[in-house]
Amino acid sequence: MTSAPGIEVGSHGGDDDRDLHELNDRDDREELRTRYYGLLQELRVVLPGVQVLVGFLLTVPFAQRFPELDDWGRFAYGVSLISALLSVICLLTPTVYHRIAKRTERTARLRWGIRMTVAGVLLLAVALVAGLWCVSRLVFGFRAAWVLTVPVAVVIVALWILLPKVSGSDPDRRPARPSDG
Secondary structure, eight states, rough: OOTTTESSSSOSSTTTTOOOGGTTTTTTTTHHHHHHHHHHHHHHHHHHHHHHHHHHHHGGGTTTGGOOHHHHHHHHHHHHHHHHHHHHHHHHHHHHHHHOOTTHHHHHHHHHHHHHHHHHHHHHHHHHHHHHHHHHHHHHHHHHHHHHHHHHHHHHHHIIHHHHHTTTTTTOOOOOOOOOO
């Protein structure tokens, strides 16, 4: 099962991990619990940074040069702000779901947790790119904004989407063992 085209919902990439749709809420309770708590740990690392970004974006309209933004600048700022807020909502959803959903629905909790994490990270990427374009356009001008923003967008796509997709595709790759260092 996938959460978005090509994004695996239940696999960690290891050879002995089963896909999420192969796990049973009752029989695989410990595996599901371990995966879910791992996901929550990842969110504990990501969320503070995203929350700081949202806090900053909420204060920007009070900055001295904000009135200098034209319609395109305000649009980019709005995209950045809304995307960042939606990112926080998506990234908090697994924690809220964990507290509200039935404890026995472990597979659904993990499936939706992964989906919301992926959505939150994608929305964060939109917020970062739109925010960079908005600020760099105001500070450096239209052309420079594109010169700065496009490479950042390419790096985000390369590291957040392509790298995870291709890193496990080597058929000669052995699974890492603790003794491999």
